[in-house]
Amino acid sequence: MLKKLFNSSIGRKIAMALSGIFLIVFLTQHFLINITSVFSDSLFNWLSHFMGTNPLVQFVLQPILIAGVLFHFVMGFILDYQNRKARPVNYAVFSSSKNSLMVSRYMILSGIVILSFLGLHFYDFWIPEMEYKYIEFKPDDPNRYHHELVEKFQDPIKVVFYCISFVFLALHLVHGLASSTQSLGTSNRYSSLIKKISYSFGIFIPLGFCFIAIYHFLSH
Amino acid sequence: MKLFLKIWRQKDSKEKGKIVNYEIDKISEDMSFLEMMDVLNEKIVLEGGDPVAFDHDCREGICGSCSMFINGEPHGPDRGVTTCQLHMRKFKDGDTIYIEPFRSRAFPIIKDLVVDRTAFDRIQQAGGYISINTSGNTLDANTIPIEKENADKAFDAATCIGCGACVATCKNSSAMLFVSAKVSQFSLLPQGKVEATDRVLNMVKQMDLEGFGNCTNTGACHVECPKGISLDYIAKLNNEYAKASLKK
Numbered sequence: 001m002l003k004k005l006f007n008s009s010i011g012r013k014i015a016m017a018l019s020g021i022f023l024i025v026f027l028t029q030h031f032l033i034n035i036t037s038v039f040s041d042s043l044f045n046w047l048s049h050f051m052g053t054n055p056l057v058q059f060v061l062q063p064i065l066i067a068g069v070l071f072h073f074v075m076g077f078i079l080d081y082q083n084r085k086a087r088p089v090n091y092a093v094f095s096s097s098k099n100s101l102m103v104s105r106y107m108i109l110s111g112i113v114i115l116s117f118l119g120l121h122f123y124d125f126w127i128p129e130m131e132y133k134y135i136e137f138k139p140d141d142p143n144r145y146h147h148e149l150v151e152k153f154q155d156p157i158k159v160v161f162y163c164i165s166f167v168f169l170a171l172h173l174v175h176g177l178a179s180s181t182q183s184l185g186t187s188n189r190y191s192s193l194i195k196k197i198s199y200s201f202g203i204f205i206p207l208g209f210c211f212i213a214i215y216h217f218l219s220h
Numbered sequence: 221m222k223l224f225l226k227i228w229r230q231k232d233s234k235e236k237g238k239i240v241n242y243e244i245d246k247i248s249e250d251m252s253f254l255e256m257m258d259v260l261n262e263k264i265v266l267e268g269g270d271p272v273a274f275d276h277d278c279r280e281g282i283c284g285s286c287s288m289f290i291n292g293e294p295h296g297p298d299r300g301v302t303t304c305q306l307h308m309r310k311f312k313d314g315d316t317i318y319i320e321p322f323r324s325r326a327f328p329i330i331k332d333l334v335v336d337r338t339a340f341d342r343i344q345q346a347g348g349y350i351s352i353n354t355s356g357n358t359l360d361a362n363t364i365p366i367e368k369e370n371a372d373k374a375f376d377a378a379t380c381i382g383c384g385a386c387v388a389t390c391k392n393s394s395a396m397l398f399v400s401a402k403v404s405q406f407s408l409l410p411q412g413k414v415e416a417t418d419r420v421l422n423m424v425k426q427m428d429l430e431g432f433g434n435c436t437n438t439g440a441c442h443v444e445c446p447k448g449i450s451l452d453y454i455a456k457l458n459n460e461y462a463k464a465s466l467k468k
Contacts (some may be wrong), residue, residue: 004468005461005465007464008461008465009427009430009432009435010424010457010461011461011462011465082433082434083393083433083434085325085395086326086392086432087393089327091289091292092226092228092239092318092320093291093320095292096292096438096440098292098293098297098443099439099440099443100391100443101439104439105391105438152251178437179436182451182454182455182458183351184458184459184462185387185455185456185457185459185461186455191452197418
């Protein structure tokens with residue numbers, strides 16, 4: 001039953017949509033925690049310490065998240081490969097800008113930029129965190145997180161790269177969220193509202209992440 | 221007006237094609253695009269050449285036979301019309317016009333601008349029908365009460381002429397708009413609900429077998445569709461397919 005569903009083109013799109021929505025939920029949670037770093041060191045430290053030490057988060061949710069990220073990217077590349085194969089000879093003239101938005105046509109490109117950003121983000125935050133806790137077994141310090149975050153954003157090149165990546169994240173989300181609901185077959189009467197929510201969310205969250213990076217760069 | 225045409229010429233499905241340049245003069249702006257093609261073909265024949273092969277039939281925007289990808293868009297720059305309804309007033313004197321066939325792995329080229337769209341027929345044969353009891357006990361369709369909203373939606377879906385513009389313009393060559401219209405025109409009506417589960421599963425299965433790409437919801441198909449079939453039908457198809465898969 002489920003095998004038949006996910007072996008079909010519609011099923012693969014549904015899987016893509018579900019993994020995308022899962023990542024959007026994670027991104028929202030990530031943003032809500034990070035924004036606390038702007039107005040309360042102690043709250044940010046407490047939340048980060050909870051997320052970094054809670055066994056449910058560390059050993060259940062974190063592997064699920066990594067699997068979700070991998071699935072979304074691998075499936076994205078598979079679908080893109082199949083789509084390219086569906087038109088072996090390209091048009092001499094293809095006026096796609098007259099009938100569709102650029103963000104919807106270049107999801108694979110914005111996805112690749114986000115993937116390379118994730119590489120840097122993991123190198124910056126996740127790998128040092130794993131080393132700190134599970135390789136070097138350093139003593140638990142619940143007050144270190146805010147200081148470490150601020151330190152990371154002192155390099156202007158890194159802040160610029162982060163902000164550029166967030167622009168691509170916005171481009172991906174603006175189409176991604178609305179597209180996910182379409183793939184899941186959401187009722188037509190809500191499509192205009194969903195589009196508005198998708199655009200607002202896709203711009204607000206990456207803009208918020210940009211603000212956090214620039215705020216810490218400028219204020220310290 | 222004088223026009224510079226760049227037309228895709230391909231002898232058959234096996235040979236490699238190429239863009240060939242033509243110049244054509246004294247084209248009236250009141251001509252239809254196909255009439256312009258007729259004038260060009262007369263000129264080619266008089267010069268002893270092989271005329272450009274292109275599909276056409278009713279020339280009234282009903283049959284879905286004409287195709288052609290004109291200046292990067294299926295059925296040309298006008299909206300809500302097929303190539304046969306496109307008029308030369310949409311172009312200017314001295315314009316260069318690119319004319320290509322609808323391109324998709326599922327629509328192999330037969331010759332020049334003629335493509336094989338029988339993939340659509342096979343999708344229809346897989347479930348795009350309602351089995352009717354013709355033993356004499358047939359219920360008069362007009363006696364079955366149908367909600368106005370559903371009747372309108374079913375009728376809108378049924379306006380799809382199966383021309384293939386959706387596939388041609390989709391960056392992925394997806395046939396989802398066509399299939400969604402053909403599934404919905406039946407599943408919205410009580411007569412079509414009996415076979416709805418098998419219909420959607422079989423038609424999507426056939427669509428995948430034909431080698432069309434996946435829908436990425438760019439919306440280009442709806443914009444270029446000569447009948448303006450709504451993207452809402454694609455959402456409906458996704459929904460119907462997911463439910464049918466879980467049922468069977």
